[in-house]
Amino acid sequence: MKKNKQNLGFLLIYLCIILTLLALGLIIYFITIRGIKIISWEFLTQAPRAAMTKGGVFPVILGTFYLTFGSILFSLPLGIACAIYLCEYSPKSFIINIIRISINNLAGVPSVVFGLFGLAVFVKFFKFGVSILSGSLTLSMLALPSIISAAQEALIAIPQSQREASLALGASHWETIKRIVIPTALPGILTGIILSVGRVAGETAPILFTAATFYKRGNPKSIFSEVMALPYHIYALMTEGTHPKEQTAIAYGCALILLFLVLAISAIAIYIRQKQRSRYEH
């Protein structure tokens, strides 16, 4: 009786993991199988033609690259500086607590709310318009919490003795941070950044009203121009335009590129992290 219950329970748990992997596997399978037919050299390197029914998606990929790069450019220095303050300078715990709670809550803000903020502040108030700049700034706010926590994790992993050794040699606090702490934590911080890159590249809601446009002739010329981006392009291909069949085919291609990019990026990051963790454990 006791044994039967255990077997039944374990069976249910096996069922859970199988269903989980199956569901996630199915999504990747369908998009890969149908998307791969669309992908060609032409698709990757040319601009859209004939009202989005022919040609490639090169400007779209480029747009995603600009937005992602821009957002990391803004959030990276801020995020690392914040993590350094939280881990290396330990002031009154009350302030630290408030900062920590706001980081956690910022991480939980729905992405569309970031979009609203970006629209009201960057697009309207600062008059950046619907542009790469507005989109990058909005995305950088979204990336900030994950960069902070990744950097924090990397900083905490450094043995305290290394800092003490540096201080004992007469180095000041900042010198210790600059010469010892940051170089040692760098691989860990990089992993966190790569993971955030993956997340930012796939975000759609924050750029809906701050950066993205369905069609724009040619590549973006300045940071104040609107831009096409992979995630928004998939959405727009499915909901706008007049050639649903051809557009769906192109959307499959875009979805595969995006999926591949994001999964590859996070696989690299998680692989590196796995290696590092085992290094510290031994």
Add this chain to the structure above:
Amino acid sequence: MKKLSMLTPPKFMKTRRFKEKIYKWMFAVSSFSALIFLLGIIIILFKEGLPLFNEVSLYDFITGKNWYPTYDPPEFGILPLITATLLVTLGAMFVCIPLGVGSALYLHELAGEKKRAVIKPLIEILASIPSVVYGFFGMVIAAPFFQTFFKLPTGLCALTASIILGIMAIPTVCSLAEDALSYVPKSYKEASYALGANRWQTMIKVVMPAAGSGISTAIILGMSRIAGETMTVLMVAGGAAIITSSFLVPVRPMTATIAAEMGEAAVGSSHYQALFAIGLVLFLITLIFNLIAEIISRKYRLKLGLSV
């Protein structure tokens, strides 16, 4: 070079100390960025959303059954949008709680070292699939399938949205629940085995309750993510602003309403204000979820004697 005196501190020490202070302040200022952004979001939502309540009372806004923002006169009742968000979130929980927690139990209790080393990172990688890809999958594969399977007029409905959202939240719930399980001290398990309990009993009666608040944190954070998810519901939920308790009809959650209508709403119009007001409601809901999760996890970590 000037000879340095041993008694008076040399000049470079002074500049060095000054530099130290500058750097410390620089870091301190940037550490407030997250707080400033969070406050900024709250201020903007209030500033842009509150003027609406000169026209519509808060009570009518929350309990109004009709969302006709473009009619003349417009009606701004967001009850159908709130119920849609609740319905879809509830539906998704039926998918992601059993599968997410079950998978976490598998990883923690049943998978051997080798399988764990493969499946855990795999699930973490899958957590990064963009929501628009889920939405796209829902539109082209899941919706037609459910349409023929349940013989519905349209496959874009609360059911499809719930299932897709539920699948989307599994990696989040699973990873967090697995973390919670791994914080349970090994001695708990050993004590249970010593009393003659088998693996299943130990898991259900000892490990699960000990990790209970950690698992509830995982579930609440999963819920918060589902309620705030935009692209999937925008693409899959169907978009009809009606109050319903049926999973088989199209619905229009709050996030989808904002995303779909902001493009058409003129800046400063009452429609624009109403969308910001919805954003505010949404923000408050997820804020409450996150704060509850925060409080539970803090108590839990204290209970297990972990650093907060």
